[in-house]
Amino acid sequence: MYHADTWKDKTKLLLKILWPILITQVGLNAMNLADTMMSGRVSSEDLVGVGIGSSIWMPIITGLNGILLAVTPIVSQLIGAGKRGEVAKSVSQALYVSVIIALIVAAVGLAAFRPILDAMQLESKVQHIAYNYLLALLIGIVPLFASNVLRYFFDAQGFTRISMFITLIAVPFNVLLNFGFIFGKMGFPALGGVGAGYATAITYWLMFAVSAAVAFRHAALRQYRLFREWALPSWKAWKELLAVGIPIGLGIFFEVGIFSIVTIFVGNLFDTEMTAAHQIALNFSSLVFMIPLSISMALTIVIGFSVGGEKWKHARQYTLLGVCGGVGLMGFIAILLYFFREPIASLYTEETDVAVLAAQFLVFAIFYQLSDAAQASLLGVLRGYKDVRQPFIIAFVSYWIIGVPSGYLLAARTNLEAFGFWVGIIIGLTCAAVGFLIRLLAVQRRIRSGNTAVLPTADKQPV
Structure with a gap:
């Protein structure tokens, strides 16, 4: 990482950090x-079961x-401020927190998955697939969380290509295991959609093993002596991490939760065909969303680095590059999605009625791409400033007070039916984008007035 002075150099640095994140x-x-x-190739029930399981997971x-x-802005600001000696301690504490969170989630999941699925009143086969898919995923939850800490540690230093290479190893490994566990190939049992859960859980273990090996062997990372010298658990350090991380996590939960609750509503209100079509469109749209999400993560890194070095003008310039570039790119992709929506839908299913419905859902997905790009990139900028509390409130109000209720009313009270939920998503994302923009302008105004203590957490909790 370095402080780029010209617009050209900033563009090069942002793209250098961005493209491996995007691939990851x-x-x-x-x-x-x-x-x-792959589950959809077994049956619609397997597709819906895995889709419902994913919507909960x-x-x-x-x-x-x-x-x-929170590891990303914390580490990037430490490095930007020249405090490399404090990095290892922060990462060690984050690893402790990751294991604790993973174990809590596993315990709650074992107790709650069955009642949640019972309340949804699904077809018995769909419920069986969803429940056992979720249980299989729990096998990999500890390495999943720990490997993400290491990934954010790599990324915060600009080593985004490390995460990319780990992912490029993991994806074909996962597909190969899916082929075995779902269809009963290579000597594995044919488990249908449930097998996808076991394949993914095993892949999580592979990703953690490779990440840990990189932390040991990479020349620039060995200096931190991760896994060699452990800092004692520190409640104070955990509080500092959680003060930044909890608002970020809740904000992400509220956004992702929109799509999950909508899937649950669609499953309760409409038939299996409609639910399968909705799940296809949602699944592909989630893949497209990786572009603005990657821009968001790259902006957090470069802006956090600039803020750590008190390069306030640089941070504003990265904001313009990332937000305007992200919205423009997603506008172009939205046009492509419109023309290729039918071939995309047919990739998921051989059932014509489901594919036709899915293509219709993809039309609605096109319209929220711009709002999604704007809100994601603006949120990444705010995280770079470690401004996380107000965005959390904005996200909650936009997604759950405005987006979900409006979508439900449109689905239940108008001829839009299930498509009404997607209109509600568009409304919620647009409100979030406007709210994040207003908040960012307020933060930058305070900095220009000489108040560089951007956050209460930055005031009270040095990192």
Whole structure:
């Protein structure tokens, strides 16, 4: 990492950090994509079962992993401020927290998965697949959380290509295991959609093993002596991490939770065909979302580094580059998605009625791409400033007070039916984008007035 002075150099640095993150995020999402697509080749019940399981799993896992995302701005600001000696301690404490969170999630999941699925009143086969898919995923939850801490540690230093290479190893490994466990190939039992859970859990262990090996062997990372010298657990350090991480995690949970609750509503209100079509469109849209999400993560790194070095003008310039570039790129992708929506839908299923419905859902997905790009990139900027509390409130109000209720009313009270939920998502994302922009302008105004203590957490909790 370095402080780039010109617009050209800033663009090069941002792209250098961005493209490996994008490949990593697409790869990670591709595992879920492969689970859904390959399960759909068994039956619609397997597709819906895995889709329902993913809808329960993803908001919990991404939200709680979002807590650990605090490692990125913390480490990037430490490095930007020249405090490399404090990095290892922060990462060690984050690893402790990751294991504790993972064990809590596993315990709660074992107790709660069955009642949640019972309340959804699913078809018996769909419920069986969803429940056992979730149980299989729990096998890999500890290495999943720990490997994410290491990933954020790598990324915060600009070593985003490390995470990319780990993902490029993991994705084909996951697809190969899916082939075995789902269809009963290579001597594995044919478990259908449930097999996708076991394949993904095993892949999580592989990712952690490779990440730990890199931390040991990479020349620039050995200096931190991770896994060689452990800092004692520190409640004070955990509080500092959680003060930044919990608002980030809850904000992610509220966003991802929109899609999950909508899937649950669609499953309760409409038939299996409609639910399968919705899940196809949602699954592909989630893959497309990896682009603005990657831009968001790259912006957190470069802006955190600039803020750590008190390069306030640099931070504003990166904001313009990232937000404007992200919205423009997603506008272009939205046009492509419109023209290729039918071939995309047919990749997921051989059932014509489901594919036709899925293509219709993808039309609605096109319209929220711009709002999604704007809100994701603006949120990444705010995280770079470690401004996380107000964005958390904005996210909650936009997604759950405005987006979900409006979507439900449109689905239940108008001819839009299930498509009404997607209109509600568009409304929620647009409100979030506007709210994040207002908050960012307020933060930058305070800095220009000479108040560089951007956050209460930055005031009271040095990192």
